Amino acid sequence: MMTRMEGTNESLLSAAVQDWMQHLAPQGIFLTDKSFNVVAWNGWLEERSGRRAKDVLGRNLFELYPDLIERGLDNNYREAMEGQVRILSQRLHGYLLPMPSPEFKEYAEMQQSVRISPLSRGGQVNGTLTIIDDVTERVLRETQLQLQLEVRSKLLASEKAARREAEEANRLKDEFLATVSHELRTPLTAIIGWTTLLRTGELDQEKTNRAIETIYRNAHSQVQLISDLLDVSRVISNKLSLTFSTVDVALAIEAALDGVRLEAESKKIQLKSRYDPGFPLITGDAERLQQIIWNLLSNAIKFTPKGGTVDVDLKRVDSFAEITVADSGIGIEPEFLPFVFDRFRQANSATTRHHRGLGLGLSIVRELTELHDGTVSASSEGKGKGATFIVRLPISGVAESLGSGTAAKAGAVLENLARVVSPHVLRGVKVLIVDDEEDTREFVRTVLEKSGANALTSYSASDAFGIFEKHRPDLVVTDIGLPDEDGYSLIQRIRALPRHKGGETPAAALTAYARDEDRTRILRSGFQAYILKPVDPGDLVVTIAGIVKKV
Amino acid sequence: MVLTEQQNDSISELINIAFARTGGALSDLTGQRVLLSPPNVSMHKTTELAAALAQFIPGEVASIHQVFAGPVAGDALLLLNYAGAMELTNLLVEEQTHTGYLDESSREVLTEVGNILLNACLGMFGNLLHVHVSFSVPRLHLESLDHLISELITDEHRYALVVATAFELRDSRVSGFLVMALSVASLDRLLQEVDGWEGRQI
Numbered sequence: 001m002m003t004r005m006e007g008t009n010e011s012l013l014s015a016a017v018q019d020w021m022q023h024l025a026p027q028g029i030f031l032t033d034k035s036f037n038v039v040a041w042n043g044w045l046e047e048r049s050g051r052r053a054k055d056v057l058g059r060n061l062f063e064l065y066p067d068l069i070e071r072g073l074d075n076n077y078r079e080a081m082e083g084q085v086r087i088l089s090q091r092l093h094g095y096l097l098p099m100p101s102p103e104f105k106e107y108a109e110m111q112q113s114v115r116i117s118p119l120s121r122g123g124q125v126n127g128t129l130t131i132i133d134d135v136t137e138r139v140l141r142e143t144q145l146q147l148q149l150e151v152r153s154k155l156l157a158s159e160k161a162a163r164r165e166a167e168e169a170n171r172l173k174d175e176f177l178a179t180v181s182h183e184l185r186t187p188l189t190a191i192i193g194w195t196t197l198l199r200t201g202e203l204d205q206e207k208t209n210r211a212i213e214t215i216y217r218n219a220h221s222q223v224q225l226i227s228d229l230l231d232v233s234r235v236i237s238n239k240l241s242l243t244f245s246t247v248d249v250a251l252a253i254e255a256a257l258d259g260v261r262l263e264a265e266s267k268k269i270q271l272k273s274r275y276d277p278g279f280p281l282i283t284g285d286a287e288r289l290q291q292i293i294w295n296l297l298s299n300a301i302k303f304t305p306k307g308g309t310v311d312v313d314l315k316r317v318d319s320f321a322e323i324t325v326a327d328s329g330i331g332i333e334p335e336f337l338p339f340v341f342d343r344f345r346q347a348n349s350a351t352t353r354h355h356r357g358l359g360l361g362l363s364i365v366r367e368l369t370e371l372h373d374g375t376v377s378a379s380s381e382g383k384g385k386g387a388t389f390i391v392r393l394p395i396s397g398v399a400e401s402l403g404s405g406t407a408a409k410a411g412a413v414l415e416n417l418a419r420v421v422s423p424h425v426l427r428g429v430k431v432l433i434v435d436d437e438e439d440t441r442e443f444v445r446t447v448l449e450k451s452g453a454n455a456l457t458s459y460s461a462s463d464a465f466g467i468f469e470k471h472r473p474d475l476v477v478t479d480i481g482l483p484d485e486d487g488y489s490l491i492q493r494i495r496a497l498p499r500h501k502g503g504e505t506p507a508a509a510l511t512a513y514a515r516d517e518d519r520t521r522i523l524r525s526g527f528q529a530y531i532l533k534p535v536d537p538g539d540l541v542v543t544i545a546g547i548v549k550k551v
Numbered sequence: 552m553v554l555t556e557q558q559n560d561s562i563s564e565l566i567n568i569a570f571a572r573t574g575g576a577l578s579d580l581t582g583q584r585v586l587l588s589p590p591n592v593s594m595h596k597t598t599e600l601a602a603a604l605a606q607f608i609p610g611e612v613a614s615i616h617q618v619f620a621g622p623v624a625g626d627a628l629l630l631l632n633y634a635g636a637m638e639l640t641n642l643l644v645e646e647q648t649h650t651g652y653l654d655e656s657s658r659e660v661l662t663e664v665g666n667i668l669l670n671a672c673l674g675m676f677g678n679l680l681h682v683h684v685s686f687s688v689p690r691l692h693l694e695s696l697d698h699l700i701s702e703l704i705t706d707e708h709r710y711a712l713v714v715a716t717a718f719e720l721r722d723s724r725v726s727g728f729l730v731m732a733l734s735v736a737s738l739d740r741l742l743q744e745v746d747g748w749e750g751r752q753i
Contacts, residue, residue, distance in 0.1 A: 072579060079670070082674070083683060083684065083685050083686065084670045084674065084686055085617075085666065085670075085686050085687070085688050085689065086663075086666065087659070087662050087663040087666050087689060088663065089656070089659035089660045089662065089663040090656055090659060091640075091644045091656045091657070091659065091660045092580055092581065092643070092644065092660055092663060113659055115688065117688065118685075120685065123683060135655075135656070138655060138656070139656060142654045142655065142656055145654070149651075
């Protein structure tokens with residue numbers, strides 16, 4: 001009932017309300033009698049429902065819109081006849097009367113919010129009033145806002161996660177740097193200490209030998225640390241490149257065993273190996289495969305107490321080569337097992353400190369194994385019960401079809417070894433050695449002369465070029481980082497000479513530039529070999545002999 | 552005024568019937584099984600209502616408010632805390648909203664649900680009293696509990712019947728309160744009828 005001023009002409013008011021309802025109301029309004037026959041249908045509805053008032057008036061609502069019954073909405077009208085007001089929300093019903101929504105393609109029907117009220121007079125309900133609001137635009141706006149907020153909250157969550165991860169990575173790297181610095185200092189202490197004693201010249205022969213042995217061992221352990229670091233940095237920057245060829249896994253294991261034998265003997269650890277006979281070749285990077293096995297072996301030896309055992313097993317399981325390295329060492333605690341291959345993530349730094357090393361070996365093993373499309377797993381019965389590492393590498397069809405090349409490969413290795421032991425492998429070869437560091441220059445000269453070479457030395461590129469033109473050596477071994485003019489410039493000048501003046505003389509670069517891109521640049525600029533400092537005398541001779549022989 | 556144990560039992564039983572109807576209506580509406588947990592009925596002076604509810608509904612409340620008139624008259628409300636109101640809407644419409652607030656469409660859903668519940672309960676009393684109860688259009692309000700109750704306290708409304716319950720659906724529970732503020736006369740009339748109904752049941 002409308003509140004109105006006393007004395008207001010009722011018919012005037014009624015006419016005004018009807019006029020408003022018919023022409024001005026921004027909503028759909030219709031009335032029914034108590035039998036639900038439509039008795040009023042406003043202009044808004046005529047316009048949007050596609051039904052004219054004259055076609056609707058007097059007709060039953062549920063005959064006009066049978067789907068009201070199908071959707072169970074007719075109950076609302078019955079309840080309104082009992083005096084109840086009903087609210088039909090858009091979210092639960094969508095709409096009451098199907099009407100097109102041409103402005104908003106997202107919805108086939110206009111989205112509606114509806115109120116159904118009883119029409120009462122004198123305490124009697126004698127009809128219903130329905131008011132329909134078009135809420136399509138509002139719903140779309142709400143949905144868009146929802147989406148935006150959803151995206152924002154997801155972004156926020158991922159930002160938070162990324163920040164946490166970055167902080168954690170940073171913390172691990174800090175810890176790692178502290179470890180690196182400690183590990184690099186440890187061998188240096190021994191080197192500097194013993195060198196100082198040697199310089200006094202007061203050591204007897206036995207002490208001198210021990211000093212040299214200790215310096216040599218510590219220097220080597222530092223080389224290993226640095227090469228591990230470089231490998232990790234290559235892995236991180238995705239620059240670790242592999243040179244694939246067919247590889248004899250048994251030979252790789254043998255070579256790795258050779259590398260750790262001394263260490264095992266010093267701890268009285270028994271090394272045992274067992275191979276399936278006639279094991280096929282696999283496709284891989286021979287050097288890296290050896291590194292995988294060497295890392296696992298040296299890890300096993302490191303964590304196995306004196307008198308223990310380390311077993312290496314190679315067998316074929318389906319189309320995989322399975323390399324098992326099992327030790328009788330201190331074992332791995334179950335809670336650390338999932339992290340053993342994680343980079344920078346040492347569970348128990350106290351243990352590592354006790355055993356030395358950066359703890360990078362296993363993470364390198366995993367990366368290298370995965371680069372071979374293989375897998376590596378670790379297991380341990382627990383603390384004090386040893387650990388087992390299993391590397392599985394696919395045996396490729398192509399490699400297998402080449403057959404077992406064990407014998408031939410073994411021959412090649414033996415040949416190499418023979419060359420190293422032979423003092424005459426470079427007999428009569430005239431070598432020009434260029435390095436601005438006298439120590440290195442003298443070391444290389446000594447090694448090559450011991451193998452029978454005639455050595456000429458120079459400290460700079462321009463001086464070396466003069467010697468080259470004058471003495472026409474058979475081979476040049478040069479450092480890359482030289483004062484004024486570098487090794488690249490020297491090789492350019494040599495390669496610019498005609499053949500009869502030595503333009504094709506083989507050359508090897510001996511350098512501490514260890515990145516893959518350095519190696520590539522060196523080999524592309526005219527050198528036949530790339531030798532990384534520090535170099536083992538045997539490797540140096542083998543490499544030099546190799547390029548001399550080729551020419 | 553304190554309800555006798557018998558009156559309390561009778562009102563609980565009557566409300567429970569209304570709850571069953573509400574649960575049925577909401578289940579039909581949403582296609583989910585919706586239950587209202589058995590009512591826990593108590594009577595309070597309206598002046599003590601804030602203290603009685605504060606421990607259950609701290610902070611802002613969402614209320615669906617309906618005025619009813621007739622031989623028994625008063626104000627009926629469904630109260631939910633804000634988080635509960637959002638959760639109930641999400642559960643009913645099977646959507647997870649991320650707005651962190653009740654948008655207009657969500658408020659409409661709550662109004663519809665509150666309306667169904669309030670009408671079922673008041674309708675039940677109307678039937679019991681054999682009187683016609685007429686209802687106003689339901690309104691949803693978001694405000695502090697104190698403000699809401701201060702509006703309810705009038706000279707006429709001296710007592711409030713409070714019914715604690717919970718909507719149970721999709722393995723979740725959302726607690727709420729049904730509050731009916733009545734005049735002394737309306738309350739007397741209601742309790743008389745309740746006593747009579749109880750007598751007829753035996």
